[in-house]
Amino acid sequence: MQKKILKFKLNGELMELLVSPSDTLVDVVRDQLGLTGTKKGCGKGECGACTVIMNGQSVNSCIVPAMQAMDAEVETIEGIGTSDKMHPLQETFIDYGAIQCGFCTPGMIMSAKALLDGNLSPSRLQIKETIAGNICRCTGYVKIEQAVLAAADKLKATKDK
Amino acid sequence: MKKDYTVVGKNIRKLDALEKAMGAATFTTDIKLPGMLYGKVLRSPYPHARIVKIDTSKAEALPGVKAVATYLNTPRVKFNTSATSTFTIPPLQPVEDQYIFDSVVRYVGDEVAAVAATSKKVAEEALELIEVEYELLPTVFDPLEAMKEDAPSLHHCEAGKNVPGEKIHIEMGDIELGFAEADNVFEHTFKLPVQKQAQMETQAAVAQVSVDGKVTVWSTTQTPHPSRRILATIFGLPYSKVRVLNPPYIGGGFGVRIGLSAKAEPIALALAMLAKQPVKVVYDRKEDFIASDTRHSGYVTVKTGVKKDGTFTARKIVGILNSGAYCSWSAEAPGVLGAMGLSIYYCPNQMYDGHSVYTNTTPAGAMRGFGNPQGMFAVDSQVDIIAEALRMDPMEIRRKNIMRPGLPWVLPYPCQSSGLEECMDLGAKAIVWDQRGKQNQDRDTIRRGIGMAIGTHVSNAWPFCGDYSNAYVTVQQDGSIQVASGVPDMGTGTITTLSQMAAEVMGIAFEQVGITFADTESTPFEIGSHASRTCYASGTAVVAAAQDAKKQVFEYAANMLEVTPGELDIENGIIYSTLTQEKSISLGQVAMEAHLRGQQFIGVGRIIPQNAPPYLAHFAEVEVDTETGKVRVTKMVAAHDVGKAIHPLIVEGQLEGGLAMGIGYALSEEIKYDDRGRQLNNGFHKYMLPTAMDIPELEAIIVEAEDPTGPFGAKGVGETGLVATAAAIANAVYDAIGIRFFEIPLTEERVYRALKECK
Incomplete structure (x- = not known):
C-alpha cells in the first residue's frame, strides 16, 4: 500500500510523517513517534487502554485509522502534565490509590480528562459512564471514581480563584 | 518490635x-531494541491432532x-510453564508435559x-x-468424561486416566465415625466455570542473545527467578548466563504468569537464537484468552455431618478440576481447594480427595485464589443450606464452627491468629444483617436479599510447594539504603511495602x-x-x-561512640545511646x-x-429482577483480617x-x-x-489480628478479596428469591430459567 503523509498536532506539536493507510493511530503514536504511554490492550476498541483525546473527544486510538487524524489535535498522557506540574487527575490518581498495575491508567486518565474538560461537576454516574469503556482489572474502579471526583473539585477550585 | 511505627502503617x-x-x-x-524483530505464533485450529506434515x-x-x-x-526438552516445575518438593515430581512446539496439538x-x-x-503474512x-x-x-477408560489419553499418566501428577488425599480424625455421630448428613455437588485472569497487559517477552551467548529476557513474568530456571533448562544454559527481568512493570498478573508468560519467553528466545537478532513476542488479546492459563473449572462435592445444635462432626470434600491440555498448576490447585475448604471451620473429622483431569481445552493454571474460591463457593453455599434446615441464623452456625487459634486443622502449621469473628461482626453491622429476610x-x-460467606487463605505457597526468600539491604556511604529483592511489583504495591x-x-x-x-x-533467589x-x-x-545490616552498623557505631551495641537505637537516621544522651551519631x-x-x-x-491464615467475611446485598433474571449486587462489605496493614x-x-x-x-x-x-468467549x-x-x-473493612510469624504481624492479602464473594452473593440471591444455585455464574439466563422452573 502507498504510504501517505499525515500531518497533525500531537500534544501541541506539529507532526508530519509517512504512514500506511492501514496504520491505526495507536501504532503511529507508539511505534513511529515513540510515545508509549498510550497502551494497547485489545486492538479492537474494547478495553480503552489506548484512549487518547482527538479534537476534544476521547477515542480508542486502536480503531482510529491514522489518516483520520489528519489536521486533528491529539492529546496523549504525555501531553497533559509534567512531573513538577501534574494534571490534577494525575495527582489524584496517585493520592487516592487509583493506580495499581498502571496499564489502564493512561487511557483511564484521558477518558476522565475528556469528561472534565467539558464538565467540572460530574455526578458519580456520569463518571461511571465515562470510564465504562475503560477496563481496569486491578482496582475495582472505586478509587478511580474517587480520584476523578477529587480532580474535578481541584479544577473547580482553581477556576474559581 | 515497637508498636509506634514511623513508616509502617502509613x-x-x-x-x-x-x-x-x-x-x-x-x-x-x-520495549524496542536495535534490530528487534517481531514474533508471531501459528496456533492449532483443532482441539487434538497430529501434525503429519509441516512445510x-x-x-x-x-x-x-x-x-x-x-x-x-x-x-x-519437556517443561511445565508454571513455577511449580522449579518448586515441587521430593518425593513428588514436577509434571513436565510440554515442549515449546510439539508434533501433537492438544487444544x-x-x-x-x-x-x-x-x-x-x-x-502475520x-x-x-x-x-x-x-x-x-x-x-x-x-x-468427568476424560476420567473414563474409553476416553482419549492426552498424556501418559501414572495416577489415573488423564490425571496429571498425584491424586491428593488429606485426612484428619475418623471420617466414618464423624458421620455416624451426626444427626443429619448433607451432600451437594457444585459446578464451577472457567474464569479468565484478563490482566490488562497480554503475555509478552523480548529476548536478546549477545554474541557470546548470554541471554536476556524481559517479560511479564510474576516470577523472574523460577522463569530463568525453566528457560535455562529448556535451552541447556547455565543459570548464570540467563537474565530474566521485568522492565520493570507488569500490566497485572492475577496468577496467569507464575512461571512463564504462557510460552512468550521460550518462543521469543527460540526465535532470537535462530534469527540472531532480538525478538519481541506480544500475544494479542485473543491469543491471551485461548492460549494462556485460566482458572480451573470443575466439580466440588461437599458432604457434611452435623449435630442438631449445628456442630459439625464430619466434612468430606471431593474436588475434580479441569486441567485443560497441559498440567501447569493442576497438581497443586486441587490441594489448596481441599486444604482451605476444610480449614475455615473446625471439624474433628475431615477428609479431602481431589485431582485434576486433562481435557482438550485451554490449560488451567493459577488464578487469584488458586482453588479456594471454587471450594468456598461449595462449602459456604452448603453451610447456608444446613443453617436453613436447622433453622439457624447463618451467622450463628458459622460462629459455632469457625476455626479458632490453637484448635487442630489439616495444615502443617498452627493457627496462631484470627480476627474472623471480628470480621463477621463488623461486616454484619455494616450490611445491617438484621434486615435480612425483611425487605420484600x-x-x-x-426482590432484595442479603447473604454472607467466610474464608481464609495462605500467606505463601508452603506446604503446597516450596517457598523461601532472600534479600539484600546495603547501606550506602551517605546512610541511604539500597534494597535488593527478586520479587516483581505487578501493581500490588510490593516495592513500596x-x-x-x-x-x-x-x-x-x-x-x-x-x-x-x-x-x-x-x-538473590x-x-x-x-x-x-x-x-x-x-x-x-x-x-x-535490614536487621542484619543494622546489627553491623550498631557494632561499628558502638566502637565509635565507645558504648555497647545493645544500648543503641536509631530514629530518623540518628543512632543514639538509650543510656547516655550525649552519645549520638548519624547513620551517614x-x-x-x-x-x-x-x-x-x-x-x-x-x-x-x-x-x-488471613481471614475474611463477605456480605452481599442483591436485587433480583424476577421478570428478567437479572441479579444486581447493590452493596458488598468485605471485612478482612490482614494481620497488619503495612x-x-x-x-x-x-x-x-x-x-x-x-x-x-x-x-x-x-x-x-x-x-x-x-x-466462545475469547475477547x-x-x-x-x-x-x-x-x-x-x-x-472494605480492615481488621488487624497480628500474626506472630508475619513481618510487623502482616498476613497475606492479595488473593483474599474473592475467596468468599461468589458464595456470599449466591446466598444473598437465595435470600431474595428462595432458589439455591449449584452452579455459577448467576447470569440472567441461568436465573431466569430457574425462576421459570420454580413457577
Missing part, C-alpha cells in the same frame, strides 16, 4: 505511582522473515510454529504461508530507601509474586536483611567512616517462611479489586467451548467482566 506515595500516572512507566510491550519453505522465502520455528528446529490455540520478521505485518497437514485425533472436553413485600418483582519495612527497621526516612527488584542478575506471599515472605526476608557519618576504612554494611536476609490504601485496593473480580466470578464471567473445542466483548457500571458500593 499511606506513603507509592514508588511506582508517579511514573505510571505520567505514562512514563515501561512495560514489556513498550515452512514459503514462509521462509517471504522478504523480511528472519526465522521460522517449529518442533523440528527447537529444543526437545485449539496450541502452538504449532512461530515466525520472526522485520514487522508484525510481515510476520508469513504465518499464512506455513502449510500444515493434520491428522485429527479423538477429543474430550469434560473432566409479597408482590415485589424486584518492602521499602516501608526496610525504612522502619533501619530507622530512616522512607525517602532514603532505593529498591532493585524483579531482576535475576542483581538480586526469590520466588516472586504469587500465593499472597510478597508482603509476608519477601517482606520477612527484607526485614531480616558511621557509613562514611566505615567506608573510609574499607567497610560497607551489607545485610543479608535468608528466610524460610512459616505460614499464617500500607492501608494498598490493602484496600487489593480487597476492592478482588471483590470486583469475585463479583464477575459470581455473576457474569465464564468461558464456554463449542463442540469443536473453540472458546472482552464476549467475556463479561465487570466495568465501572457493574460495581456496587464496596466497603
Whole structure:
C-alpha cells in the first residue's frame, strides 16, 4: 500500500510523517513517534487502554485509522502534565490509590480528562459512564471514581480563584 | 518490635505511582531494541491432532522473515510453564508435559510454529504461508468424561486416566465415625466455570542473545527467578548466563504468569537464537484468552455431618478440576481447594480427595485464589443450606464452627491468629444483617436479599510447594539504603511495602530507601509474586536483611561512640545511646567512616517462611429482577483480617479489586467451548467482566489480628478479596428469591430459567 503523509498536532506539536493507510493511530503514536504511554490492550476498541483525546473527544486510538487524524489535535498522557506540574487527575490518581498495575491508567486518565474538560461537576454516574469503556482489572474502579471526583473539585477550585 | 511505627502503617506515595500516572512507566510491550524483530505464533485450529506434515519453505522465502520455528528446529526438552516445575518438593515430581512446539496439538490455540520478521505485518503474512497437514485425533472436553477408560489419553499418566501428577488425599480424625455421630448428613455437588485472569497487559517477552551467548529476557513474568530456571533448562544454559527481568512493570498478573508468560519467553528466545537478532513476542488479546492459563473449572462435592445444635462432626470434600491440555498448576490447585475448604471451620473429622483431569481445552493454571474460591463457593453455599434446615441464623452456625487459634486443622502449621469473628461482626453491622429476610413485600418483582460467606487463605505457597526468600539491604556511604529483592511489583504495591519495612527497621526516612527488584542478575533467589506471599515472605526476608545490616552498623557505631551495641537505637537516621544522651551519631557519618576504612554494611536476609491464615467475611446485598433474571449486587462489605496493614490504601485496593473480580466470578464471567473445542468467549466483548457500571458500593473493612510469624504481624492479602464473594452473593440471591444455585455464574439466563422452573 502507498504510504501517505499525515500531518497533525500531537500534544501541541506539529507532526508530519509517512504512514500506511492501514496504520491505526495507536501504532503511529507508539511505534513511529515513540510515545508509549498510550497502551494497547485489545486492538479492537474494547478495553480503552489506548484512549487518547482527538479534537476534544476521547477515542480508542486502536480503531482510529491514522489518516483520520489528519489536521486533528491529539492529546496523549504525555501531553497533559509534567512531573513538577501534574494534571490534577494525575495527582489524584496517585493520592487516592487509583493506580495499581498502571496499564489502564493512561487511557483511564484521558477518558476522565475528556469528561472534565467539558464538565467540572460530574455526578458519580456520569463518571461511571465515562470510564465504562475503560477496563481496569486491578482496582475495582472505586478509587478511580474517587480520584476523578477529587480532580474535578481541584479544577473547580482553581477556576474559581 | 515497637508498636509506634514511623513508616509502617502509613499511606506513603507509592514508588511506582508517579511514573505510571505520567505514562512514563515501561512495560514489556513498550520495549524496542536495535534490530528487534517481531514474533508471531501459528496456533492449532483443532482441539487434538497430529501434525503429519509441516512445510515452512514459503514462509521462509517471504522478504523480511528472519526465522521460522517449529518442533523440528527447537529444543526437545519437556517443561511445565508454571513455577511449580522449579518448586515441587521430593518425593513428588514436577509434571513436565510440554515442549515449546510439539508434533501433537492438544487444544485449539496450541502452538504449532512461530515466525520472526522485520514487522508484525510481515510476520502475520508469513504465518499464512506455513502449510500444515493434520491428522485429527479423538477429543474430550469434560473432566468427568476424560476420567473414563474409553476416553482419549492426552498424556501418559501414572495416577489415573488423564490425571496429571498425584491424586491428593488429606485426612484428619475418623471420617466414618464423624458421620455416624451426626444427626443429619448433607451432600451437594457444585459446578464451577472457567474464569479468565484478563490482566490488562497480554503475555509478552523480548529476548536478546549477545554474541557470546548470554541471554536476556524481559517479560511479564510474576516470577523472574523460577522463569530463568525453566528457560535455562529448556535451552541447556547455565543459570548464570540467563537474565530474566521485568522492565520493570507488569500490566497485572492475577496468577496467569507464575512461571512463564504462557510460552512468550521460550518462543521469543527460540526465535532470537535462530534469527540472531532480538525478538519481541506480544500475544494479542485473543491469543491471551485461548492460549494462556485460566482458572480451573470443575466439580466440588461437599458432604457434611452435623449435630442438631449445628456442630459439625464430619466434612468430606471431593474436588475434580479441569486441567485443560497441559498440567501447569493442576497438581497443586486441587490441594489448596481441599486444604482451605476444610480449614475455615473446625471439624474433628475431615477428609479431602481431589485431582485434576486433562481435557482438550485451554490449560488451567493459577488464578487469584488458586482453588479456594471454587471450594468456598461449595462449602459456604452448603453451610447456608444446613443453617436453613436447622433453622439457624447463618451467622450463628458459622460462629459455632469457625476455626479458632490453637484448635487442630489439616495444615502443617498452627493457627496462631484470627480476627474472623471480628470480621463477621463488623461486616454484619455494616450490611445491617438484621434486615435480612425483611425487605420484600409479597408482590415485589424486584426482590432484595442479603447473604454472607467466610474464608481464609495462605500467606505463601508452603506446604503446597516450596517457598523461601532472600534479600539484600546495603547501606550506602551517605546512610541511604539500597534494597535488593527478586520479587516483581505487578501493581500490588510490593516495592513500596518492602521499602516501608526496610525504612522502619533501619530507622530512616522512607525517602532514603532505593529498591532493585524483579531482576535475576542483581538480586538473590526469590520466588516472586504469587500465593499472597510478597508482603509476608519477601517482606520477612527484607526485614531480616535490614536487621542484619543494622546489627553491623550498631557494632561499628558502638566502637565509635565507645558504648555497647545493645544500648543503641536509631530514629530518623540518628543512632543514639538509650543510656547516655550525649552519645549520638548519624547513620551517614558511621557509613562514611566505615567506608573510609574499607567497610560497607551489607545485610543479608535468608528466610524460610512459616505460614499464617488471613481471614475474611463477605456480605452481599442483591436485587433480583424476577421478570428478567437479572441479579444486581447493590452493596458488598468485605471485612478482612490482614494481620497488619503495612500500607492501608494498598490493602484496600487489593480487597476492592478482588471483590470486583469475585463479583464477575459470581455473576457474569465464564468461558464456554463449542463442540469443536473453540472458546466462545475469547475477547472482552464476549467475556463479561465487570466495568465501572457493574460495581456496587464496596466497603472494605480492615481488621488487624497480628500474626506472630508475619513481618510487623502482616498476613497475606492479595488473593483474599474473592475467596468468599461468589458464595456470599449466591446466598444473598437465595435470600431474595428462595432458589439455591449449584452452579455459577448467576447470569440472567441461568436465573431466569430457574425462576421459570420454580413457577
